[in-house]
Amino acid sequence: MIQLQHIERVFMVGEEEVHALRDVNMAAEAGEYIAIMGPSGSGKSSLLNILGLLDRPDSGSYELDGTLVSNLDEKQQAAIRMHKIGFVFQFFHLVPRLSAFDNVALPLVLSGVKPDERQTRVSAALAAFGLSNRARHRPDQLSGGQRQRVAIARATIMQPSVILADEPTGNLDRSSGIEVAEILEELNHQGMTLIMVTHDPEMGKRSRRQVLMVDGRIEGRTREDRGQ
Amino acid sequence: MFKHGIVVFPKSMRLRDILTFSLRAATANRGRVLLMLLAMTIGVGSVVVFISLGDSARRYVIDQFSSLGTDLLIVLPGRSETTGGPPPLLGETPRDLTLDDAMALSRGRTVGRIAPIIAGSAPISVQGLEREMLVLGSTAELYEIRHLALSQGSFLPPGDPSRAEAVCVIGLKGKKELFGNGPAIGKWLRIGDRRFRVIGILSSPGVSLGEDLGEIVIIPVAAAQSLFNASSLFRILVEAKNSAAIEPTRKSILETIRLRHEGEDDITVITQDAVLTTFNRIFKALTLSVTGIAAISLVVAGIMIMNVMLVAVSNRRAEIGLLKAIGASRGQILGLFLAESTLLSTVGAAIGLIVALLSIQLAGVLFPQFPLQLAPWSPAIAIAVALISGIAFGVLPAHRAAELEPALALARR
Numbered sequence: 001m002i003q004l005q006h007i008e009r010v011f012m013v014g015e016e017e018v019h020a021l022r023d024v025n026m027a028a029e030a031g032e033y034i035a036i037m038g039p040s041g042s043g044k045s046s047l048l049n050i051l052g053l054l055d056r057p058d059s060g061s062y063e064l065d066g067t068l069v070s071n072l073d074e075k076q077q078a079a080i081r082m083h084k085i086g087f088v089f090q091f092f093h094l095v096p097r098l099s100a101f102d103n104v105a106l107p108l109v110l111s112g113v114k115p116d117e118r119q120t121r122v123s124a125a126l127a128a129f130g131l132s133n134r135a136r137h138r139p140d141q142l143s144g145g146q147r148q149r150v151a152i153a154r155a156t157i158m159q160p161s162v163i164l165a166d167e168p169t170g171n172l173d174r175s176s177g178i179e180v181a182e183i184l185e186e187l188n189h190q191g192m193t194l195i196m197v198t199h200d201p202e203m204g205k206r207s208r209r210q211v212l213m214v215d216g217r218i219e220g221r222t223r224e225d226r227g228q
Numbered sequence: 229m230f231k232h233g234i235v236v237f238p239k240s241m242r243l244r245d246i247l248t249f250s251l252r253a254a255t256a257n258r259g260r261v262l263l264m265l266l267a268m269t270i271g272v273g274s275v276v277v278f279i280s281l282g283d284s285a286r287r288y289v290i291d292q293f294s295s296l297g298t299d300l301l302i303v304l305p306g307r308s309e310t311t312g313g314p315p316p317l318l319g320e321t322p323r324d325l326t327l328d329d330a331m332a333l334s335r336g337r338t339v340g341r342i343a344p345i346i347a348g349s350a351p352i353s354v355q356g357l358e359r360e361m362l363v364l365g366s367t368a369e370l371y372e373i374r375h376l377a378l379s380q381g382s383f384l385p386p387g388d389p390s391r392a393e394a395v396c397v398i399g400l401k402g403k404k405e406l407f408g409n410g411p412a413i414g415k416w417l418r419i420g421d422r423r424f425r426v427i428g429i430l431s432s433p434g435v436s437l438g439e440d441l442g443e444i445v446i447i448p449v450a451a452a453q454s455l456f457n458a459s460s461l462f463r464i465l466v467e468a469k470n471s472a473a474i475e476p477t478r479k480s481i482l483e484t485i486r487l488r489h490e491g492e493d494d495i496t497v498i499t500q501d502a503v504l505t506t507f508n509r510i511f512k513a514l515t516l517s518v519t520g521i522a523a524i525s526l527v528v529a530g531i532m533i534m535n536v537m538l539v540a541v542s543n544r545r546a547e548i549g550l551l552k553a554i555g556a557s558r559g560q561i562l563g564l565f566l567a568e569s570t571l572l573s574t575v576g577a578a579i580g581l582i583v584a585l586l587s588i589q590l591a592g593v594l595f596p597q598f599p600l601q602l603a604p605w606s607p608a609i610a611i612a613v614a615l616i617s618g619i620a621f622g623v624l625p626a627h628r629a630a631e632l633e634p635a636l637a638l639a640r641r
Contacts, residue, residue, distance in 0.1 A: 049635040054553060075557045082555020093550040093638065097256040107554045109245045154554065 001193060002028040002051070007060035009046055020046040022216040030161065033194045035204040038213035044197045045166060047213065051195060052085055052164045053077045065161060082111055086155030090167035092147045094139040101126065101135040104153045125153040129183065145176030152183055162193040169203060181206060241560060250568040261572065264536045268576020269583055271526035272610040276584035278522040282515025283603035289507050293500065299471050300373065300500040301478055303464040323489050324460030327389060327449060332488060333466060336480045338473035343370040343465040344389065346452040352445060353418045354406045361402055362444045363419060365452020373465050381413045381428035384448055392450035397428040401442030419445060420455055474499055529576070530617035537569050537625035548629050549637025558630040565626035566619060573618025577611050
């Protein structure tokens with residue numbers, strides 16, 4: 001479902017060239033659960049940005065669901081992000097002035113879904129994540145775990161085929177972190193591909209496959225297909 | 229487009245959602261929004277007030293002239309143009325306009341009414357009360373030409389203008405000065421060393437073109453000639469039969485007088501139309517220039533909007549990154565931020581308009597003698613300018629937001 005071939009990404013930091021990604025090749029089947037691990041600065045966030053179409057590779061090709069998405073124009077890539085990809089961030093990135101309900105509804109608003117349909121879909125999503133009694137609360141009135149659940153509800157409201165999570169538990173206490181990880185794994189069981197960046201070995205162990213990155217390269221695969 | 233899964237076409241946001249989103253984003257920071265609205269309010273308010281001021285002044289002057297009648301031509305002795313060459317040895321004085329000239333003009337085919345005028349100042353006295361007043365010598369037709377109105381009695385009798393009947397019509401204020409509240413019709417008064425019987429009293433139309441019609445005495449033109457011991461006329465008012473006849477009348481007046489004055493063009497004919505047009509042009513230019521000055525404050529407001537929006541964009545980098553991550557295209561981000569600046573400038577313009585209306589009302593209460601009213605097209609102009617500046621000054625911040633790299637915008641704070 002995901003095919004990355006010969007991905008290169010170079011940033012200019014001042015006068016210096018920084019190779020964030022060097023000849024990255026990666027494939028993922030639909031429904032996989034992958035943890036991308038590695039020390040900070042190893043390029044795992046850059047890889048996730050490429051996978052999420054938030055950044056363009058300098059060279060190489062990226063195929064998602066049979067479409068060569070690295071060749072699409074900006075507007076088409078935005079449409080892919082909207083319908084195929086759900087993001088979960090370490091810092092949640094909820095819009096502070098909007099209620100939990102409105103935050104979850106944002107993707108539907110952006111894609112022009114009618115208000116009454118939004119109402120049913122968002123209410124159902126909030127109920128599914130145990131947030132029904134928090135719908136009218138703003139993010140600063142929610143706990144960290146609740147915020148991340150709102151963010152996950154938002155990421156999945158469009159029924160994406162892949163969830164990209166960047167240190168989703170990095171900003172949570174241990175019990176909230178486990179709770180969030182279990183929610184993500186449940187979504188994975190329902191068939192969504194889950195790709196998670198983490199430097200927490202505990203979290204990495206939960207995944208079915210780990211991808212280790214060092215210095216912009218993928219260093220072989222560890223603990224492959226633990227569950228099978 | 230896709231091999232598996234649903235075929236999707238990027239749909240755009242609903243207009244109501246765009247407005248709701250922008251409104252909530254705009255109102256999230258009260259202080260900045262108030263500042264911005266204040267700037268726009270002052271800008272639009274001053275433009276509307278200045279346009280209305282200029283327009284009201286124009287209308288005031290035009291109204292004053294129109295009360296004279298618009299088909300009017302005024303014939304003055306002497307030419308207004310400078311003719312070339314050194315002054316002639318024997319000083320060339322323009323010939324006088326005479327009553328006979330006026331009679332000749334009244335025979336013109338396109339001429340409706342005609343009123344010769346002699347003007348002078350003379351002491352008026354009644355039983356020891358004496359007062360200096362403007363004395364106008366004219367004919368019965370002055371009544372219609374100047375749109376005069378009587379409160380009592382009758383105007384000068386029609387008939388041969390060379391007959392010097394000893395009657396007069398007196399302004400309302402002059403009557404009060406000389407006769408008090410008692411009756412005046414049929415009483416005699418003295419102008420210089422002559423006696424005139426009062427036959428009519430003007431009602432008070434106030435000031436017309438600088439002449440106070442309250443303190444005036446109108447006597448037959450022939451009586452004024454002998455009173456001032458002069459045969460020359462101050463001016464002749466000629467009313468054309470209709471507005472289409474103004475130009476032919478002007479030509480025929482010049483022609484008639486040239487024939488009577490041995491081929492000399494020694495008069496000036498002013499048409500009401502030309503005067504009106506000139507005043508119109510002057511006041512429009514004035515209005516435009518004060519509006520231009522006021523528009524500077526609109527530009528300042530626009531720059532303020534740009535500043536506020538730029539700050540908003542840099543404060544909301546993470547939000548913009550997020551919107552992109554969940555599928556907003558560059559165009560959508562651009563639209564959202566443009567909507568926000570346009571919304572703010574429109575609301576500011578609306579408030580500015582209300583403030584302008586209120587201050588015009590207030591000015592009307594404070595200065596009732598100057599009829600200030602809202603220029604009918606000024607709200608449209610102000611709103612249009614506000615919208616245009618909101619969009620124009622919103623483009624740069626919106627563009628900056630749209631071009632933000634989502635990966636960088638979402639990077640850890």
